[in-house]
Amino acid sequence: MIHNVxxxxxxxxxxxxxxxxxxxxIRTVAVYSEVDRLSLHTRLADExxxxxxxxxxxxYLVQDRIIATALKAGADAVHPGYGFLAENGDxxxxxxxxxxxxxxxxxxxxxxxxxxxxxxxxxxxxxxPTVPGTLEPISDEAEALKTAEEIGFPVxxxxxxxxxxxxxxxxxxxxxFQPALQTARSEAKSAFGDDRVYIEKYLENPRxxxxxxxxxxxxHVIHLxxxxxxxxxxxxxxxxxxxxxxxxxxxxQAMGEAxxxxxxxxxxxxxxxIEFLVDKNLNYYFLEMNTRLQVEHPVTEETTGIDLVxxxxxxxxxxxxxxxxxxxRQTGHAIEVRIYAEDPANNFxxxxxxxxxxxxxxxxxxxxxxxxxxxxEVSLYYDSILxxxxxxxxxxxxxxxxxxxxxxxxxxxxxRTTIPFGLAVMKNKNFQTGHFDTGFVEKEFRNGSxxxxxxxxxxAIAALLIDRQKAASEIRASANxxxxxxxxxxxxxxxxxxx
Amino acid sequence: MKYFxxxxxxxxxxxxxxxxxxxxxxxxxxxMTVDFKQVGKxxxxxxxxxxxxxxxxxxxxxxxxTVAVNGQFYRVKVENERSRLLKQLxxxxxxxxxxxxxxxxxxxLVVRVKAEKGARVKKGxxxxxxxxxxxxxxIKSPVNGVIGSIAVKQGExxxxxxxxxxxxxx
Numbered sequence: 001m002i003h004n005v006x007x008x009x010x011x012x013x014x015x016x017x018x019x020x021x022x023x024x025x026i027r028t029v030a031v032y033s034e035v036d037r038l039s040l041h042t043r044l045a046d047e048x049x050x051x052x053x054x055x056x057x058x059x060y061l062v063q064d065r066i067i068a069t070a071l072k073a074g075a076d077a078v079h080p081g082y083g084f085l086a087e088n089g090d091x092x093x094x095x096x097x098x099x100x101x102x103x104x105x106x107x108x109x110x111x112x113x114x115x116x117x118x119x120x121x122x123x124x125x126x127x128x129p130t131v132p133g134t135l136e137p138i139s140d141e142a143e144a145l146k147t148a149e150e151i152g153f154p155v156x157x158x159x160x161x162x163x164x165x166x167x168x169x170x171x172x173x174x175x176x177f178q179p180a181l182q183t184a185r186s187e188a189k190s191a192f193g194d195d196r197v198y199i200e201k202y203l204e205n206p207r208x209x210x211x212x213x214x215x216x217x218x219x220h221v222i223h224l225x226x227x228x229x230x231x232x233x234x235x236x237x238x239x240x241x242x243x244x245x246x247x248x249x250x251x252x253q254a255m256g257e258a259x260x261x262x263x264x265x266x267x268x269x270x271x272x273x274i275e276f277l278v279d280k281n282l283n284y285y286f287l288e289m290n291t292r293l294q295v296e297h298p299v300t301e302e303t304t305g306i307d308l309v310x311x312x313x314x315x316x317x318x319x320x321x322x323x324x325x326x327x328x329r330q331t332g333h334a335i336e337v338r339i340y341a342e343d344p345a346n347n348f349x350x351x352x353x354x355x356x357x358x359x360x361x362x363x364x365x366x367x368x369x370x371x372x373x374x375x376x377e378v379s380l381y382y383d384s385i386l387x388x389x390x391x392x393x394x395x396x397x398x399x400x401x402x403x404x405x406x407x408x409x410x411x412x413x414x415x416r417t418t419i420p421f422g423l424a425v426m427k428n429k430n431f432q433t434g435h436f437d438t439g440f441v442e443k444e445f446r447n448g449s450x451x452x453x454x455x456x457x458x459x460a461i462a463a464l465l466i467d468r469q470k471a472a473s474e475i476r477a478s479a480n481x482x483x484x485x486x487x488x489x490x491x492x493x494x495x496x497x498x499x
Numbered sequence: 500m501k502y503f504x505x506x507x508x509x510x511x512x513x514x515x516x517x518x519x520x521x522x523x524x525x526x527x528x529x530x531m532t533v534d535f536k537q538v539g540k541x542x543x544x545x546x547x548x549x550x551x552x553x554x555x556x557x558x559x560x561x562x563x564x565t566v567a568v569n570g571q572f573y574r575v576k577v578e579n580e581r582s583r584l585l586k587q588l589x590x591x592x593x594x595x596x597x598x599x600x601x602x603x604x605x606x607x608l609v610v611r612v613k614a615e616k617g618a619r620v621k622k623g624x625x626x627x628x629x630x631x632x633x634x635x636x637x638i639k640s641p642v643n644g645v646i647g648s649i650a651v652k653q654g655e656x657x658x659x660x661x662x663x664x665x666x667x668x669x
Contacts, residue, residue: 041531110552132519148530229518234634236570253507318607321666342634343572345572346604346635347637349604349605349636350605350631350632350636351605352605352606352631352632356541356542356543356556356635357538357541357543357556379630380605380606380607380631382632382634383632384632384634394666407570408569410553411569412570413541413542413543413556413567415557416572417570419570420570420571421569455553455568455569455571455573456507456509456573457506457509457526458505458546458548458553458555458568459506459507459555459566459568459571459573459575460505460506460511460513460573460575461504461511461513461526461533461546461548462511462535462544462553462557462566462568462575462578463504463506463566463573463575463577464504464513464577465535465544465546465555466542466557466562466564467534467559467577468515468560489515489516489517489522
């Protein structure tokens with residue numbers, strides 16, 4: 001069994017991994033950048049070592065330093081979390097070459113799934129439905145245009161090395177094809193150093209449904225059901241839930257089996273996620289595989305009762321899976337709302353600074369995976385996720401009501417967050433009835449989100465009282481009196497008398 | 500004493516008075532009960548308005564308050580009879596709408612300046628692109644006007660509240 005894990009990450013996910021390790025009696029080594037000296041992961045781990053300056057290119061992405069720190073600290077394994085180096089096949093290979101266990105899939109599986117065209121070919125061979133389109137990158141423009149017409153506009157041009165929406169272009173008619181191809185190529189080149197682009201049928205506002213899988217080194221692969229992740233802003237998930245209201249038991253079984261085949265087809269091991277798009281006619285298509293632990297993994301943990309971080313550690317230690325597919329049960333309903341340091345009333349603009357006041361919700365069915373605390377600084381150097389609020393309920397109605405209740409309870413002052421946005425989603429009729437797709441945020445919150453500014457009168461009262469109290473304390477200071485706190489009424493009179 | 504409080508474009512008139520030792524708090528002439536206590540030493544307050552509790556956070560800057568009530572943010576200005584009168588008297592002396600400084604809402608890196616000096620811009624038009632937290636953020640013009648001097652250039656690292664450019668408002 002692994003006994004000492006270096007966690008090559010920060011924030012809430014590093015904390016999450018430390019917690020899993022500690023419950024299993026496994027030691028943890030944290031690494032931190034200059035600005036993360038006081039961060040929670042640095043202080044919760046068994047050991048913590050500095051690895052460089054604030055920009056991730058000078059700390060959390062410096063492979064040599066991370067591996068050297070692991071060896072120096074006597075770690076026998078590396079957990080990458082998500083983001084940073086988690087889907088870097090070369091790093092996975094280097095970790096193993098250094099004699100350390102990589103808590104993730106084999107490097108070849110990461111590389112295979114990282115190349116979108118190779119992944120599409122492999123999926124097709126394994127009988128996993130893929131979005132109609134080309135299986136090879138575009139080599140000849142005229143040929144490509146012909147293919148686009150066969151598929152039927154609108155089509156999507158996507159970078160073979162891609163991800164995160166970069167090098168992606170929607171082409172709605174013939175005339176736009178050639179210029180769009182050029183932009184997609186140059187964007188792909190600058191983002192990934194690889195200008196290969198391929199064509200897919202463009203699905204308008206599909207739903208995004210993914211399946212969690214677990215695979216051990218003995219060839220056992222199981223799935224843990226789905227997560228519905230259609231509520232997105234800027235192509236980034238913000239609310240996730242399990243189960244999905246869309247899936248029938250038959251569809252769940254078919255998609256789950258396809259996910260297992262997808263994992264088997266690339267020689268997968270450890271925890272992974274197969275993402276599918278589902279169109280209006282309930283056809284599902286393989287989108288991509290995330291070869292790591294997902295941000296939204298807690299909703300699966302809450303509905304199945306299986307701790308995914310612990311499973312990752314066991315699989316990486318060479319222990320066979322403790323569950324068969326038949327033993328996996330989804331119970332109740334779980335929802336996650338991601339709390340980002342962004343201003344939902346201002347186009348999700350990042351908001352950095354100090355968290356001055358923090359009072360998270362509690363009570364039945366609430367879980368929070370967070371990397372923040374009162375007086376912690378939110379830096380602009382990293383992803384803006386602060387925390388993940390997860391609720392469980394016996395059914396979807398209870399879970400939605402519970403999440404709304406928890407978000408109403410949540411107090412975080414000092415910076416702006418997506419808490420009011422999450423609340424607005426929970427109160428949205430179409431969300432409540434399950435009528436939504438990936439176009440939801442754009443449709444429902446077109447005019448700025450969460451602008452339920454019905455508390456303007458309360459804000460006015462508060463500002464007046466604070467203003468009067470401030471005036472009173474200024475008078476006290478200038479008069480050098482040592483009065484006790486006075487009511488705003490008295491001071492209102494006193495201020496006037498002094499003028 | 501009368502106070503005029505503007506919260507997100509809505510104006511409220513308050514009256515704070517003490518009659519026969521009894522404190523009165525009137526909003527638009529209607530009495531209400533308010534109670535207000537600070538939470539520790541932070542700018543956080545618990546407010547009870549006619550029995551209903553609210554958690555409030557406030558920050559003051561240039562004579563305005565930014566107030567968060569539960570999770571919602573408001574921009575609030577507090578004036579009393581005197582300061583309002585003073586402002587009305589001096590208004591004529593102030594220059595017209597004048598120069599608006601576009602400031603950075605957060606520290607970051609200038610990715611692109613999308614306007615040139617002398618260009619006529621519309622309210623809401625994107626002027627400067629700033630990268631922070633791995634995302635690009637468009638800073639928009641708050642007014643209609645003409646671009647004056649530009650204080651930043653592409654690739655420059657900037658602090659929060661750094662002046663990006665001037666707009667001569669129209």
